[in-house]
Amino acid sequence: MGEIILVVIGILIALSINKLNNSYQNSKKEIIILSEIRENLVADTIQINRIAKFHKTKKKEIYSILHLISQNKPSEENRNTLLKYFTTGTIFEIKEFHSKSVGYANLINSGNIELIKERKLRNLITQYYLSTSKNIGAMEVAKNNTRQFKEYIIPKTISNWSLKKLTGLDFELENQEYVVGLNNDKKAISSLMQMSMQIDFSGSVLSEFQKNIKDLINRIDLKIKTTDK
Known part of the structure; x- marks a missing residue:
């Protein structure tokens, strides 16, 4: 009987040690994966800040274009400025947010x-990555609207003057003054306003992402700090 009791005690001790070891290994894995997710979240923050800076520049250009259109004055300065926006500006660019989710995917x-x-931390991480994936549809709408505006407005800006300015070549196109006429072009104006509103909407979404990221990083840091102790 004594030997049986000793064997049972030995088995229980072995199981307890194995359980503690598994718990320790799982804790190590948890910290590794949380650290990777944290790095991804920091990368998302950097990306969002860059997009916010781009959006600020693009919105400023949109309102500058609207201002030029509203003046309806075919001056050399206005032509040069508008041509610059339509060739080297940000008006036809889109900066998409793609969350870095390697850690979560793993x-x-x-x-x-x-x-x-x-559980709370696990659910918040899941909700964050689900929300960023849903944002893809909104980005596609913004891309399509920008593409359609480009396809519509570019032909209106082509003239002998603009082509000469850009290429140094002479063409026999019908002269048109693209500064004059856009001020009553409902499609052009509404497209510009729509792009501006999309920037505002995207900004509010990315701002919400920023708040969630900050909360997640704080929770992950607290978890890592607590586990290290």
């Missing part, structure tokens, strides 16, 4: 999402 693909033991 977690999901491993099938070990339960490694993140704190």
Whole structure:
């Protein structure tokens, strides 16, 4: 009986040690994956800041173009400024936000999402990456609107003067003054306003992402700090 009791005690001790070891290994894996997710979140913050800077520049250019159109004056300065916006400006550019989700993808693909033991933190991480994936549709709409505006406005800006300015070559096109006439072009004006509103909408979405990122990083830092102790 004594030997049996000793064997049972030995088995229980071995199981306890194995359980502690597994718990320790899982904690190490949790910290590794959380650290990777944290790095991805920091990268997202940097990307959002760059996009916000770009949006500020683009919106400023949009209102400058609207101002020029509203003046309806075919001066050399106005022509040069408008041509510059339509050739080297940001008006036809789009900066898309693509969340860096390598850490989260590794977690999901491993099938070990339960490694993140704190349910609240786990749910917040999942919600963040689901929300960033849903933003793709809005970005596609912005890209299509920008492309359609470009296809519409470029032919209106082509003239002998603009081609000579850009290429140094002479063409026999019908002369047109593209500064005059755009001030009553509803499609051009509405497209510019629509792009401006899309920038505002995108800015509000990215601002919300920023808040979520900040909260997640704080929670991850607290978790790592607590686990290290």
